[in-house]
Amino acid sequence: MSDVTFSVPTMAELAAKGESPEVLFWVGCAGSFDDRYKRVTKSFVKILHAVNIKFAVLGTEETCTGDPARRAGNEFLFQMQAMNNIQVLNGYGIKKVVTACPHCFNTIKNEYPELGGSYEVVHHSTFLQNLISEGKIKLKEGGSFKGRKITYHDSCYLGRANNVYEAPRAVLEALDADLVEMKRCRTTGLCCGAGGGQMFKEPEKGNKDINVARTEEALSTGAATIAVACPFCMTMMSDGVKNKEREADVQVKDLAELIAEAQGLS
C-alpha cells in the first residue's frame, strides 16, 4: 500500500460543498505538531478511511482548547480560546467530535457546554471500541499480537476525570494480546506527571520524576509494550523508557497505532 494517498478533508472544504461529516476529528496541538504523536494522528486517519467513516478536521482553523491555560490558573486565556473554538464549531454546526487527546476530550465535553458549545464528544478509545464491537474493525485471532505482553497506562483525564476505564482495555483485548495490569491501575492509576500544565514546565524539586516512577511500575510488569491513550502520557512514558535505557526492548504505543498495525495500515 505504499502509494496510497489518504485524503484529510477539512470542514471548510466540506461546508463549501454543502456537506457535513459524520464526525469531526479534533486533532489537538500535540496531534498536529508533536513529531512522535503525529504518527498517532495519521494512524487514526488511516483507520477512519479503512472503515469508511465520513470525517473532517478543522485544519488550520483548530486552536488549543485552552486546557493547559485553565489548569495553570489562567482562566481568561482559557475562556478566550474556548469561545473562539466554540464559535468555529457552532459555525459549522458540528454535532459529534472524536479526539485522541483526553485533555481536549475532557475540556470540550465537560467545560464547553456552559460556555455555549454542546456536542457529543467521544474519546478515540471508546470510538475504536465501538468500531470493534460493531464488526467494522475485524481483528484476526492469533494475529501478530498474540501472546505479546501489553500493559495499559490509565490517563487521569480519561480515567478518574471521566470514568473511561474499560474502553481502552477492550480495544487491547481485541488484539488478542496478553494484557497485564500494573499494581496501580484504573481508579488508583498513577499519573504520568504531565497533567495540570506540568507538561510545559520543569517539575518542582523532589527525589524522583513522576514519569520515571510510573515507567518503573510499567516495566515491572514485564510488558514489551506500554499502551497509552494520551499525547502527554505518550511523551512522559517514552521519556521514562529512555531514562531507564529500555528503548531497545520496550515500546510506547497509542491504541490507534496498535490497531492500525494489527490492520496492516501502518
Added chain:
Amino acid sequence: MIQQIAFIIVLGAASYFIRKRILVIRANIKLGKPKEIKDRGADRMRNMLLVAFGQKKMFKRFIPAFLHFFIYIGFLIINLEVLEFIIDGMAGTHRIFAPYLGALYPFLMNLFEFLAVAVLVACAIMLIRRNIIRVKRFWSAEMTAWPRLDANLILITEIVLMTAILTMNATDQVLQTKMPEHYAATGKLFFSANLIPLFQNMDVVPLVIIERFAWWFHIIGILGFAIYVTYSKHLHIFLAFPNTYFANLEAKGHILNMPVVTNEVKSMLGLTDAAAPTGPPAEPGRFGAKDVNDLTWNNLLAAYSCTECGRCTSECPANLTGKKLSPRKIMMDTRDRMEEVGKSLSTGGAGLGDGKTLLNDYITKEEINACTSCNACVEACPVMINPLEIILELKRYVAMEESGSPASWNAMFQNIETNFAPWKFSPADRFNWANELKNK
C-alpha cells in the same frame, strides 16, 4: 438528689460549650464565598448514605476500614446507651429502661458490651499502627506533634471510656446479687462477667463507689469528648454527612467556571447578550483565592471535615516523588487559617487583615505548582473532599492577580495567545501533518 443537680449542671455546662463551638465553626465556614448547591437532592442523599453513613469509600483499604467500622458502629450504637445515662442522671433512676425492655435489655447490654470490646481492640490496634508500626501516611511532614497527639488522644480516650463501661457493668452485676432491690437484674453479661472476680469480695460501699465513679467517668468522658471533638480532626464524625451531601456530582475533570470572566471575555469578543440585564456589573472581587474568604463555604466545610487520614497524600504523584505538595496539608492549612481568622475576629482582632494569608503564609507556590490535577486525591478521600479545587483557586490568584506563575507557564500562555498552541509553532503549519499522508 445532689447527684441529680450535679448531673444537670454538668450537662448544662457541656451543652453551653458545645453550642458555643458550633456557632464559632458556623461563623468560620461562613467566611467563605456563597455557592448555591440545591440541585439533585436525590443523588446527594445517595452519596451521603453510601459514603458517610455506609462508609463505602473507606473499604478501598480493608484493614483500616474494618477497624474504623467497629469504632463507627460502636459510636452510633453505644450512644443509645448514653440516652439512658442522661435520663437516669436527671431523674435519679438506675437503668430506667430495664423494666420496660424485659428480656431485650440484657440482650442490648450484651450487644453494647460486644461493641465496647470491639472498639477497645480496634483502638488498640490503631494505636499500634500509628505509633509502633508507624504506617507511613501518619508520619508525613504535616503530621506534626499536635495532629499526631490529637489522633492518639482520641484513641486512648475511647479505650478508657470503654473500660469504664465494662467496669460499671461488672460492679453492677455484683451489686445485683447483694442489693437486688436497687439494681435491676441484667443477668450475667458475656464480657464484663469476666471482671466480676475482681469485685466479688468487696463490700457494698466501695462497690457502689466504684460503680458510681465508672458511671460518672463515662458520662463526663463522653461529654468532654463531644467538646474536644469540635477542636479536633474528629469533627468528621458529624461533618462527613453534610460534606458528602454537598460534594461535587460532576465529572471529576470538570473545573468550576468563573462567570465573571465569561462576561468579560464575551464583551471583549463583542458577544454580549443583548437580552442580558444591563445595569452595574457585579463587583468582580478577587480572581481566584489568596485567603480563606476567597474560597467557597463548601471548601471551608470540607476543611473542617478532613479526618487527616492522609489517603489523599499517599496517592498523590507529586508527594510520592518527594515534592512538597500534600493534599492533606492543603486541607489542614485551610482549616488552621480559618480558625486563626475566626479566633482573631471573635476577640476583636484584625481577622483577615492580620497581615497573613492562606497563600504564602500557609501554602506556598512551590506546593501548588507541583499539582498535576490528576484527581488521585479526590478519588482517594473517604469523605469526598476535593483538595484540587482549593489548589486551583490559589493557582488562579497567582496567574491572574499576580502574573506570578512560573516563567515557563507564562511562556506557554504567550504561545497560546500568539500561536494558538502551547508550543512555539506557527499556526499556519498546524495542518502540515496531513501532507505526510500524501504521495507516499
